[in-house]
Amino acid sequence: MTTVTVTTPRARRGDLALLWHQVRYEQLSFWRNPQSAIFTFALPVVFITVLGAVVGNGAGGSYFYGLSVLQYFVSTIAAVSVIGSCYGQLATGLAIRRQNGILKRVRATPLPAWAYFLGLLAHCVMVSAVDVALIVGIGRLFGVPWPGDWPAVGVALVLGAASFCALGVAVASVIRNAEAAPAVAQLLLFPLLFLSGSYMPIHSSALNAISGALPIRPFNEALIGAFAQHAGLEWHNLGVLLAWGAAGAVVAIRRFRWNPRPE
Amino acid sequence: MRTDVVSAGAVTRSPASDAVVVAGLRKSYGAVAAVREVSFTVADGEIFALLGPNGAGKTTTLEILEGFRRRDAGRVEVLGRDPGERSGGRALREEIGLVLQDIAVEPYLTVRETLARNAGYYPAPRDVDEIIALVGLTAQARRKVRSLSGGQQRRLDLALGMIGNPRLLFLDEPTTGFDPSARREAWEIVRRLRAAGTTVLLTTHYMDEAQALADRVAVISDGQIVAEGPPSTIGGRDHARARIRFALPPGWPPDNLPAGAVAADGLVTVETADPTRVLHRLTGWALERGTVLDRLTVDRPSLEDVYLSLTARDHEESTR
Numbered sequence: 001m002t003t004v005t006v007t008t009p010r011a012r013r014g015d016l017a018l019l020w021h022q023v024r025y026e027q028l029s030f031w032r033n034p035q036s037a038i039f040t041f042a043l044p045v046v047f048i049t050v051l052g053a054v055v056g057n058g059a060g061g062s063y064f065y066g067l068s069v070l071q072y073f074v075s076t077i078a079a080v081s082v083i084g085s086c087y088g089q090l091a092t093g094l095a096i097r098r099q100n101g102i103l104k105r106v107r108a109t110p111l112p113a114w115a116y117f118l119g120l121l122a123h124c125v126m127v128s129a130v131d132v133a134l135i136v137g138i139g140r141l142f143g144v145p146w147p148g149d150w151p152a153v154g155v156a157l158v159l160g161a162a163s164f165c166a167l168g169v170a171v172a173s174v175i176r177n178a179e180a181a182p183a184v185a186q187l188l189l190f191p192l193l194f195l196s197g198s199y200m201p202i203h204s205s206a207l208n209a210i211s212g213a214l215p216i217r218p219f220n221e222a223l224i225g226a227f228a229q230h231a232g233l234e235w236h237n238l239g240v241l242l243a244w245g246a247a248g249a250v251v252a253i254r255r256f257r258w259n260p261r262p263e
Numbered sequence: 264m265r266t267d268v269v270s271a272g273a274v275t276r277s278p279a280s281d282a283v284v285v286a287g288l289r290k291s292y293g294a295v296a297a298v299r300e301v302s303f304t305v306a307d308g309e310i311f312a313l314l315g316p317n318g319a320g321k322t323t324t325l326e327i328l329e330g331f332r333r334r335d336a337g338r339v340e341v342l343g344r345d346p347g348e349r350s351g352g353r354a355l356r357e358e359i360g361l362v363l364q365d366i367a368v369e370p371y372l373t374v375r376e377t378l379a380r381n382a383g384y385y386p387a388p389r390d391v392d393e394i395i396a397l398v399g400l401t402a403q404a405r406r407k408v409r410s411l412s413g414g415q416q417r418r419l420d421l422a423l424g425m426i427g428n429p430r431l432l433f434l435d436e437p438t439t440g441f442d443p444s445a446r447r448e449a450w451e452i453v454r455r456l457r458a459a460g461t462t463v464l465l466t467t468h469y470m471d472e473a474q475a476l477a478d479r480v481a482v483i484s485d486g487q488i489v490a491e492g493p494p495s496t497i498g499g500r501d502h503a504r505a506r507i508r509f510a511l512p513p514g515w516p517p518d519n520l521p522a523g524a525v526a527a528d529g530l531v532t533v534e535t536a537d538p539t540r541v542l543h544r545l546t547g548w549a550l551e552r553g554t555v556l557d558r559l560t561v562d563r564p565s566l567e568d569v570y571l572s573l574t575a576r577d578h579e580e581s582t583r
Contacts, residue, residue, distance in 0.1 A: 011386055013386075018383070018384075021380070021383040022383075025372070025376070028371075028372060028376065029369050029371050029372055032371035032407070033370075033371045100367050101365045101366075101367030102367045102368070102369060104363065105363065105367050105368070107331070108329070109356060109381055109384045109385075109427075110354075110356035110384050110385060110427070112353055
């Protein structure tokens, strides 16, 4: 008979190796799922390609803050692709995974919660990075210059991705019904995208005051600044984004459930 | 959350060879008591079955042991650890395997990828291809999970429970929805696990499953354990009165009718504690009269009979 309390510790793989293992399989599930690959990944790329073909790199005038039309949209659609890959993917994906019991299965294995969530975060950042690179590359083909401030682009993208991941998990934690999750997530997102100037510049100081306090407009402005205007780091905008990310993380940590049914 | 309950004295401190100890377990959902007072132990290396109708408290008990639900009261030990304490959760999860009631697997990974992913979570997993062969999915190894049949997905579930090479395996109604041959194959897999030293705690509402697999059975009804023991003796099966039955012969009844004989629907049933003597009298009577006792059988109550009488209260309530 073996004793129960004394067990020989077996070697665990390192944390980084475990994280990489997890990211690899998240990537595999993502690219195999046509819905996520097309809606999350391909849509922004198609959008910027069509826009480039239609408007070229014509001057946008003061309506586009002195940028070319396409230069403006390369920045905002890059933001849209990050929001889709992070917020959109997690808000709906996690609600569905919980509903059909996949999250409970994850909890049934020794995989620690931090590894699951860091794996998701890294996966979302990777999808975002590829998406943004494609959008910038396509913009370049239509004559948009390369981003003016690479480090500022990097900071804005990583901070934005992390914040919108946290908000996505928060929304998935608050919406308990998987059928409602995609609809609610989009309902929150779409008006805010328009209001924040993602699909057209907004020149109303009242609207901008509101959207400036919400997460999407600061992200847009941080990216526009980094892509086009050599403005250095936009501390104010990054600060608002970070605050939203922190709020999302608090809600996510307090409200997240693995079990499809309540106790 | 540690809940020490003094009244749990019915079961004393377990010897080290008990894989699972449950003493005075209680759990309510609002005003509904799902588990009233459940105590049992599962010894290292045995197959233990919790048998009971739907809603009797089987899954609640199991989910508390698995760390998915908090208990209201009682002492619970799984491989020497309290599953309610999150801090030891990872170490405990490395040594137990869970097959939950509902099937849930990522649809876009293949069978092999799904198992390889989970194998990476354990410090000493079993070989992926060996497990695939064990559950009979070798031909489907490269197929995506979404294209598998329900039975094949359930076998993948079983494989996921075993991939970490657990010392203790929880099976929550493992063969519900299986066809008879698939069930027999699943039983064979579980027996092979036991032969390799794995402890198994399973829930089921199939009598034949408990009879075929379990070393010991606890019958749970209305949140309480109403009987416990090996399937062959549970509920006093081995001491129960034998039942002799035969077709109603011509000239029945005899003058010296054995006590407890009932004739109904062309069938005579005699219940007796002394089947040898009663049979002798009955066959003697038949031979004297030159008649036969057609369709003669002698049996004891099946596990199913015992189960039905033990869980009668649940039954009445659910049909009310």
